[in-house]
Amino acid sequence: MSIQTRRLLGTSLLLTSLMFGASQALAEVVLHRGNSGEPQTLDQANTSIDIEAFILKDLYEGLTIYDAKGEIVPGAAESWTISDDGTVYTFKIRENAKWSDGSPVTAEDFVYSIQRVQNPETAAKYANILYPIKNAEKANKGEAKLEEIGVKAVDEKTLEVTLERATPFFLELLAHQTALPVSKASVEKNGKDFVKPGVMVSNGAYKLESHVPNDNLVVVKNESHWDAANTQIDKVVFYPIDDQAASVRRFEAKEMDLVYNFSADQINRLKDSYGEQVRVSPSxxxxxxxxxxxxxxxxxxxxxxxxxxxxxxxxxxxxxxxxxxxxxxxxxxxxxxxxxxxxxxxxxxxxxxxxxxxxxxxxxxxxxxxxxxxxxxxxxxxxxxxxxxxxxxxxxxxxxxxxxxxxxxxxxxxxxxxxxxxxxxxxxxxxxxxxxxxxxxxxxxxxxxxxxxxxxxxxxxxxxxxxxxxxxxxxxxxxxxxxxxxxxxxxxxxxxxxxxxxxNLWLVSDRVTGWQDNAANEHLSRFLRVAE
CATH class of the missing domain: 3.10.105.10 (Dipeptide-binding Protein; Domain 3)
Incomplete structure (x- = not known):
């Protein structure tokens, strides 16, 4: 073999190696989540159960969120101040907080969202979560105007919330799915259809790609999210399987990475087979x-x-x-x-x-x-x-x-x-x-x-x-x-x-890292990693 031939062969092998490495680096990272049931709704104003919350909190981000440890940390709001009497909260919304369509997340979006939840016509099941806000309960019962609720956009990125009385757990309430914002522009344009794939505009780490009821719901990485650079999972597939035996079989076949709820009589068998992949944590x-x-x-x-x-x-x-x-x-x-x-x-x-x-x-x-x-x-x-x-x-x-x-x-x-x-x-x-x-x-x-x-x-x-x-x-x-x-x-x-x-009973594949058991049972996909 001539020197020239060896050089060409070496160059070819190098290019092949680089292309293979690039394809590996560009491979889509997918998390498969068993979610133990079909959501009733993807409208945060009408949500009520945890299997809906798992999806909604991937799609949307409240002023505050729970981190991987189940502790309250800043979300769409980068910071806040509280008045001495504990009744006025002033939130600074992140300058780079955006909706999935690229438009800015504003204080007015939160004003609109809170008023929407308390509007009697919305019939929000969890409206009482936000009753600590001044006049929220009265407005929800038709005894006050929506404009009288204690939420005000001071400017585009500053939100002021006034409470009826000091509420020590108010920041936790804001991390609840009912307090997740909606895009005012999207809801006013699309009405009830704002929850549909191809229509939904969200501000969380993910956006809705598709939803086949009783089969799967797919969310994909939202590149407009302020922390997108640190979101390692590109796609999350939620499977609404309430057949626990079927969920376990799919986990064992490596078709699902996470399973929420499984038959408790299987704990010992599963622990014998999968050790620390079986998570039983106080709730x-x-x-x-x-x-x-x-x-x-x-x-x-x-x-x-x-x-x-x-x-x-x-x-x-x-x-x-x-x-x-x-x-x-x-x-x-x-x-x-x-x-x-x-x-x-x-x-x-x-x-x-x-x-x-x-x-x-x-x-x-x-x-x-x-x-x-x-x-x-x-x-x-x-x-x-x-x-x-x-x-x-x-x-x-x-x-x-x-x-x-x-x-x-x-x-x-x-x-x-x-x-x-x-x-x-x-x-x-x-x-x-x-x-x-x-x-x-x-x-x-x-x-x-x-x-x-x-x-x-x-x-x-x-x-x-x-x-x-x-x-x-x-x-x-x-x-x-x-x-x-x-x-x-x-x-x-x-x-x-x-x-x-x-x-809380979970099966967590050893492919998944970043998982932390917590009593709040909060596990945002953006904080997890998947080894391919």
């Missing part, structure tokens, strides 16, 4: 059953107390969830924001003593042996764990009271839509994850005016009065005492039966 959340207090016999407090007492929570937590959940007798997770939860008065009784007391209460109410027959329907969202819980509870009620129990299940979106729209039921499964670290977030679910989340339509003026008093109490310790008293009343009346403090 500030409660798994509970709610009773429809509008109809007999669930309108009778004795019936509700008896049914709650008869549930063996230890069995549910240990046998069904393999210890991944903890039994609970309070709605508020203990220790949340320094709060001491109020437990039901039967919490310290043995299960046998609870059952004896439950039978006594049920007889007083005229049901059970020698009384009227007890027929109960349990509703739950489709999920093997929820089915096993419902089956176990049905067996407990049958054995204790001779009840006839049937079960009905719907997909997660339909289940919660039915409850939020006021559909009648007997007993329904529900869960609540803290939106912010304050007991009010849980107790406020049961205020009679909370039409979205007071599924059982519990109505107790004394409870409502205590909750109202908590909103005006400025002393932190005194406020916690008021909330505690409210929970004592709630646990006495048992419109809901808290069953377990839930854990």
């Amino acid at each position: 500030a959340s409660t798994y509970y059953y709610v009773f429809d207090t509008r109809q007999e016999p669930f309108s009778d407090v004795r019936v509700r107390q008896a049914l709650s007492m008869a549930v063996d929570r230890d069995f549910l937590a240990n046998e069904i969830y393999s210890g991944a959940q903890l039994p609970t007798y309070s709605l508020v997770p203990d220790g949340l924001g320094g709060y001491e939860a109020a437990k039901a008065d039967f919490a310290e009784m043995s299960q046998l003593d609870r059952e004896d007391k439950a039978i006594e209460l049920m007889k007083e109410a005229g049901y059970g042996e020698g009384g009227k027959p007890l027929a109960i329907e349990i509703r739950y969202n489709t999920n093997p764990n929820h089915e096993r819980v419902a089956t176990a509870v049905a067996d407990m009620w049958k054995n204790t009271f001779g009840a006839t129990v049937t079960m009905t299940n719907l997909d997660v979106a339909s289940h919660y839509a039915y409850l939020q729209e006021g559909g009648a039921f007997n007993v329904a499964r529900a869960g609540w994850v803290a939106d912010y670290a304050d007991a009010e977030n849980f107790l406020g679910l049961n205020v009679s005016t909370n039409t979205s989340f007071n599924y059982g339509k519990y109505n107790n003026p004394e409870f409502d009065a205590l909750m109202a008093k908590s909103y005006t109490e400025g002393d932190a310790d005194a406020r916690k005492k008021i909330l505690h008293d409210a929970e004592v009343m709630l646990m006495r009346d048992q419109p809901i039966a808290p069953l377990m403090s839930t854990a």
